[in-house]
Amino acid sequence: MTVGLETVVSYFPDEIMLRSDFDYLTPITPDDMKGPDETRKLRDTFAAEILAERVAKKALESAGLLPSDIDLLVTQNIGGQYIMPGLGTFLHQALDLQKGTPAWNLQTSCASFVDGCELGRNMVLAGIYRRILLVTVTALNTGGWGVDQSTAFAAAAGDGAGATIVSDQNVKFEILSYSNSTYGELYNAMKIDFTSTENPELLVERPESNVVSGLHVTEEFFKWLQTHGGRGFARDAIADALKEAHLTLSDLDLIIPHQAHKFMVDIWIEGLEEAGVPADKWRDTWNKYGNIGAVDVAATLSELIENGDVPKDAVTAFFAPGAGGHTPTMIVKYIG
Numbered sequence: 001m002t003v004g005l006e007t008v009v010s011y012f013p014d015e016i017m018l019r020s021d022f023d024y025l026t027p028i029t030p031d032d033m034k035g036p037d038e039t040r041k042l043r044d045t046f047a048a049e050i051l052a053e054r055v056a057k058k059a060l061e062s063a064g065l066l067p068s069d070i071d072l073l074v075t076q077n078i079g080g081q082y083i084m085p086g087l088g089t090f091l092h093q094a095l096d097l098q099k100g101t102p103a104w105n106l107q108t109s110c111a112s113f114v115d116g117c118e119l120g121r122n123m124v125l126a127g128i129y130r131r132i133l134l135v136t137v138t139a140l141n142t143g144g145w146g147v148d149q150s151t152a153f154a155a156a157a158g159d160g161a162g163a164t165i166v167s168d169q170n171v172k173f174e175i176l177s178y179s180n181s182t183y184g185e186l187y188n189a190m191k192i193d194f195t196s197t198e199n200p201e202l203l204v205e206r207p208e209s210n211v212v213s214g215l216h217v218t219e220e221f222f223k224w225l226q227t228h229g230g231r232g233f234a235r236d237a238i239a240d241a242l243k244e245a246h247l248t249l250s251d252l253d254l255i256i257p258h259q260a261h262k263f264m265v266d267i268w269i270e271g272l273e274e275a276g277v278p279a280d281k282w283r284d285t286w287n288k289y290g291n292i293g294a295v296d297v298a299a300t301l302s303e304l305i306e307n308g309d310v311p312k313d314a315v316t317a318f319f320a321p322g323a324g325g326h327t328p329t330m331i332v333k334y335i336g
Helices: 019-028 047-063 088-095 109-125 219-227 232-244 262-274 293-306
Strands: 004-011 015-018 038-041 072-079 103-105 131-139 160-167 173-182 190-193 214-217 254-257 315-319 326-334
Touching: 004 047, 004 293, 015 019, 047 072, 047 088, 047 131, 047 160, 072 088, 072 109, 072 293, 088 103, 109 131, 109 160, 109 173, 109 293, 109 315, 109 326, 131 293, 160 293, 173 232, 232 254, 232 262, 232 315, 232 326, 254 262, 254 293
Parallel strands: 072 103, 072 131, 254 315
Antiparallel strands: 004 160, 004 173, 015 038, 131 160, 173 326, 190 214, 315 326
């Protein structure tokens, strides 16, 4: 049985934030941690709900399906007006799914798109569900829980949504393998918590709303990057996933990562180049969208599809390290 992705789409709000809009963060931003050229922002209390509904409807339209064709809904979000509940039941009602269709909320942060695809694949293989709609949303700039606007990360944090449909019907990308490494020592190193605003003086007389429950990164995280998350981090994870698919790095055509931050991505690319993987196989949308959590794999892949930049039979790695140290990698093959 061939199981994979019927369609992959993304949706972004219209408002564009430029790097210069975050000049107020210059005093606390290291030279190697400048933000992307652009990010997107949705200034609406209901940003998460709006993004989820629009990307879900776009996915159904792209696949030529009706809501009644979906028999499992899986959603994930970072940011929004509520910490609980997740977006599952909201989106279930917005799409008018059948009452018996489950609506699950998955939260493995930035790894959630890859994990959701693996969950869907196993459900289809087990014969439990036929079509799974997976929706990921990042809404960090609503004034709800999300990003501390007084930290350097605020310049990198964008809003957007991604979606896919996992099934054994009309498969465009066959899922070949999934592997994972978990580094639990990072549990406390990068988190959205309830500590106070880090640099409140930077927000005086600024229009940005701020929240106590914002993303904060500790020195332990940067120390871990130096010792464990360096050149070999992406290379080894991708090699492990390829091995599960009976492939090697030489078989790889494209790599689509979670674009956590450019300074990390650049190091990972160097490690792959040292292993003989050319840098032009690495594709991301960092300078267009920034860090968009679990949305970025869908965003980059959907743009590659739209531009005709995915060769037939291309072997592609999704590399998606998430907060807390959970780091999955998936290998897919373009057969559509």
